[in-house]
Amino acid sequence: MSKLSLQNAILTYEQLETTPSKKDNIPEELEDELRRLGCDFIQSAGIVLRLPQVAMATAQVLFQRFFYVASLKKFSVRDIGMGALFLASKVSESPCKIRDLINVYNYLIRRYRNEPNEPLEYLGQVFYEMKDALVIAEMQILKKLGFNVHVQLPYGLMVNYLKVLELTDHETIPQKAWGYLNDSLRTNVYVCYQPATIACAVIWLAARIAQVKLPTSPPWWELFEAELEDMENISRHIMRLYAIRLPSNLPLSLDELEDYLKNYEDRRKSGINEINEINDNKDDLGPAPMVTM
Amino acid sequence: MENQGYSPVECIDDNNLEKNNTPEVQLTETPKTKTKKSKWESESDNDSESEQRFSKKRRKKIQDSEVDEHSQPETTESIRRLKVSNEDPFNQSPSTRSISPIAEPINDMSISSTPSPTPESTTQSFEERIIKSTPTPLPPMLTGCRSVDNYEKLNRIEEGAYGVVFRARDKATGEVVALKKLKLDKEKNGFPITSLREVHTLLLAKHPNIVNVREIVVGETLTQIFIVMDFIEHDLKSLMEDMQVPFLQSEVKTIMLQLLSAVAMLHDNWIIHRDLKTSNLLLNNRGQIKVADFGLARKYGSPLGPMTELVVTLWYRAPELLLGTKKYSTAVDMWSVGCIFGELVNKEPLLPGRTEIDQLTKIFKLLGMPNEKIWPGFSKLPHAKNIPFIKQSHNTLRSRFPYLTENGFDLIAKLLTYDPSKRITAEEALKHPYFTESPLPKDPEMFPTWPSKGGGERRKSYTSPSAPNVAHGVEKLDEEDQTLLGSIFENQGGNDYGFRLKI
Numbered sequence: 001m002s003k004l005s006l007q008n009a010i011l012t013y014e015q016l017e018t019t020p021s022k023k024d025n026i027p028e029e030l031e032d033e034l035r036r037l038g039c040d041f042i043q044s045a046g047i048v049l050r051l052p053q054v055a056m057a058t059a060q061v062l063f064q065r066f067f068y069v070a071s072l073k074k075f076s077v078r079d080i081g082m083g084a085l086f087l088a089s090k091v092s093e094s095p096c097k098i099r100d101l102i103n104v105y106n107y108l109i110r111r112y113r114n115e116p117n118e119p120l121e122y123l124g125q126v127f128y129e130m131k132d133a134l135v136i137a138e139m140q141i142l143k144k145l146g147f148n149v150h151v152q153l154p155y156g157l158m159v160n161y162l163k164v165l166e167l168t169d170h171e172t173i174p175q176k177a178w179g180y181l182n183d184s185l186r187t188n189v190y191v192c193y194q195p196a197t198i199a200c201a202v203i204w205l206a207a208r209i210a211q212v213k214l215p216t217s218p219p220w221w222e223l224f225e226a227e228l229e230d231m232e233n234i235s236r237h238i239m240r241l242y243a244i245r246l247p248s249n250l251p252l253s254l255d256e257l258e259d260y261l262k263n264y265e266d267r268r269k270s271g272i273n274e275i276n277e278i279n280d281n282k283d284d285l286g287p288a289p290m291v292t293m
Numbered sequence: 294m295e296n297q298g299y300s301p302v303e304c305i306d307d308n309n310l311e312k313n314n315t316p317e318v319q320l321t322e323t324p325k326t327k328t329k330k331s332k333w334e335s336e337s338d339n340d341s342e343s344e345q346r347f348s349k350k351r352r353k354k355i356q357d358s359e360v361d362e363h364s365q366p367e368t369t370e371s372i373r374r375l376k377v378s379n380e381d382p383f384n385q386s387p388s389t390r391s392i393s394p395i396a397e398p399i400n401d402m403s404i405s406s407t408p409s410p411t412p413e414s415t416t417q418s419f420e421e422r423i424i425k426s427t428p429t430p431l432p433p434m435l436t437g438c439r440s441v442d443n444y445e446k447l448n449r450i451e452e453g454a455y456g457v458v459f460r461a462r463d464k465a466t467g468e469v470v471a472l473k474k475l476k477l478d479k480e481k482n483g484f485p486i487t488s489l490r491e492v493h494t495l496l497l498a499k500h501p502n503i504v505n506v507r508e509i510v511v512g513e514t515l516t517q518i519f520i521v522m523d524f525i526e527h528d529l530k531s532l533m534e535d536m537q538v539p540f541l542q543s544e545v546k547t548i549m550l551q552l553l554s555a556v557a558m559l560h561d562n563w564i565i566h567r568d569l570k571t572s573n574l575l576l577n578n579r580g581q582i583k584v585a586d587f588g589l590a591r592k593y594g595s596p597l598g599p600m601t602e603l604v605v606t607l608w609y610r611a612p613e614l615l616l617g618t619k620k621y622s623t624a625v626d627m628w629s630v631g632c633i634f635g636e637l638v639n640k641e642p643l644l645p646g647r648t649e650i651d652q653l654t655k656i657f658k659l660l661g662m663p664n665e666k667i668w669p670g671f672s673k674l675p676h677a678k679n680i681p682f683i684k685q686s687h688n689t690l691r692s693r694f695p696y697l698t699e700n701g702f703d704l705i706a707k708l709l710t711y712d713p714s715k716r717i718t719a720e721e722a723l724k725h726p727y728f729t730e731s732p733l734p735k736d737p738e739m740f741p742t743w744p745s746k747g748g749g750e751r752r753k754s755y756t757s758p759s760a761p762n763v764a765h766g767v768e769k770l771d772e773e774d775q776t777l778l779g780s781i782f783e784n785q786g787g788n789d790y791g792f793r794l795k796i
Contacts, residue, residue, distance in 0.1 A: 009435040011435060015435065065435060068435060069435060069436075069437055086483060087483070087484065087489075090483075090484070090486040090489055091489060093591070093592065095482075095486055098482065098483070134483070135483045136515065138483045138484055139483075139484060139515040139516075142438075142518075143437060143438045143511050143515070144437045145435065145437065146435075146436050146437050146438050146508070146509065147438065147492050148435070149489070150493050150496070150497075191435070
């Protein structure tokens with residue numbers, strides 16, 4: 001009896017290089033930031049909603065995939081983020097309520113904007129607008145991804161690999177590798193590599209940072225059919241996350257994006273200044289504190 | 294992220310160097326413990342402060358000495374390790390050795406583009422632990438749904454509880470397909486989770502006896518979603534309604550084997566179908582059974598989580614579901630398979646209850662009243678106290694199947710076992726002697742054909758000249774003759790009856 005699997009879609013080089021947003025004249029740098037921001041929101045919202053990590057992981061992969069077939073100018077980070085998390089919660093058999101999800105997003109957006117927290121008006125107009133946007137976003141994700149919404153995740157594989165490498169009892173490696181997996185969701189590695197390679201890469205990286213030597217003759221990763229070059233690449237993507245901080249004024253809705261793009265260069269400069277200020281602020285919604293799971 | 298200017302490989306070497314002063318000593322030390330975990334780790338966990346103070350010159354010297362060593366012809370494990378460590382990209386770029394800002398390791402990684410070390414021959418002990426994986430097929434492309442306009446609607450086949458099924462033709466290839474339209478109009482919670490499960494399980498469950506889903510297409514509005522499946526001519530329920538005699542034993546066996554094989558595969562992949570019944574079993578004109586309608590299917594896990602007990606069409610619903618259990622498993626499908634088996638043999642539903650109470654009463658009358666002895670845990674089920682007690686202590690199943698062989702009866706009795714934990718599994722049922730005794734299962738290719746209702750074909754009279762149909766046009770045959778008929782086209786292990794035409 002053969003084991004079945006639904007393999008993850010892997011992008012062609014062309015799809016990766018010429019994203020729909022790029023064709024819509026959105027700067028590459030901004031697209032990267034918006035992707036990360038969207039994933040940040042999904043991960044945080046999932047934690048607040050007490051969803052399993054599988055749901056957040058699936059949602060982030062769906063979010064990343066979606067913006068390789070649709071443009072950020074047509075779909076907002078907020079709506080697709082909500083839609084992806086809602087859909088992923090159902091896919092991972094832990095459905096959340098639309099109302100809860102909208103309230104959490106409202107809270108997170110206000111926090112990101114440094115606005116005082118104010119709950120949405122019950123049955124108010126804003127709520128209904130967000131609800132409609134969420135339902136439409138969910139359908140759009142399904143449609144644009146051809147219903148390929150079942151994502152293979154590397155968590156289980158990684159645990160098995162750790163077992164084979166006899167690393168499960170190590171003090172830091174399993175936790176670190178797990179954290180890297182969570183963080184790697186904010187990058188595009190899930191649309192470039194199969195889960196096995198990603199699982200190897202995070203172990204490789206975690207072992208490297210913990211300064212633990214793994215068998216190199218033969219190289220252990222070859223047994224899991226990973227390539228050194230791919231693992232290095234994935235590690236680079238992950239490490240880059242920690243080097244760059246997100247500005248706090250990124251656009252979340254389509255209107256905001258339009259404004260943002262109007263004087264992109266000016267905003268860029270002010271944004272950079274802002275980053276420097278924010279770096280001292282521990283309460284900001286940057287990537288590092290959000291990985292605690 | 295912390296600075297990670299040193300590769301772990303390098304650190305081990307450094308530490309050993311400090312202790313032993315010469316790399317040669319390390320050569321003799323490492324092989325002894327090479328498989329132990331402790332040796333994979335560096336001896337001092339993080340003494341990076343002092344290491345970082347190492348001068349470049351010193352490091353250069355170490356590297357040189359390593360190069361010298363592995364230029365020797367020896368091929369000990371440790372040399373290979375050193376060799377690899379030398380090839381390690383981190384060691385090659387000198388900038389890794391400086392205390393670098395956060396971003397720098399990334400740059401270092403990008404510089405290093407050395408090929409991965411070549412695999413070594415003596416890899417047995419390590420590789421043994423990993424199951425060789427089969428070459429993976431090419432990953433799918435990321436493409437959106439096509440439009441329903443790629444298909445031309447022919448006729449409506451049926452309207453199910455939550456969707457309409459159309460027959461349609463693929464405009465590009467001319468193939469006839471079935472389009473199942475999902476009902477989404479009244480959904481308050483976005484895309485229904487049941488449809489997600491259906492799509493998922495159909496994609497997961499690629500099996501010759503499970504209906505093949507081709508793609509999902511969308512209509513003009515977002516609420517028009519169609520699942521495109523292969524068009525299958527018949528469903529077993531309406532087919533049996535039109536047949537005058539039951540399926541032959543050989544045909545029943547073929548159908549059951551195919552059904553069990555599909556169910557075994559689903560269960561093996563942690564999927565419960567939860568709505569097996571004759572109207573969800575499709576039969577094509579090549580004698581192949583296709584399990585369809587995964588609208589209630591879902592994945593289950595271990596340990597079992599609570600699931601709704603309101604599943605499975607009443608007639609095929611297992612007693613534990615009727616008694617309100619929320620933690621059930623694949624055994625509910627096996628009960629349905631038992632009901633289907635009985636229906637195939639007798640050409641009438643085995644337990645056609647009108648209400649849930651009536652359904653339970655019918656089960657109890659057929660199989661006797663369950664008790665704690667034959668079904669431990671029975672009295673603790675939620676509805677166990679609210680059910681009517683039936684004075685029926687013994688099992689009357691045999692009288693319902695007078696013509697079934699001992700093996701056949703044994704199989705249905707095992708499928709209709711009260712205690713879900715004792716009920717036969719699909720895997721076990723496939724090996725049941727019923728399938729290896731005479732009459733043997735009929736080759737699917739030898740199955741009779743019928744006009745397709747869904748295809749809009751008119752049913753002809755049973756006296757049509759096509760040979761296989763004749764078997765079903767005859768008045769009820771006795772068991773022996775069915776055996777013969779089933780065997781006409783088969784080679785039953787030397788027991789050759791020759792060609793007999795029975796009209």
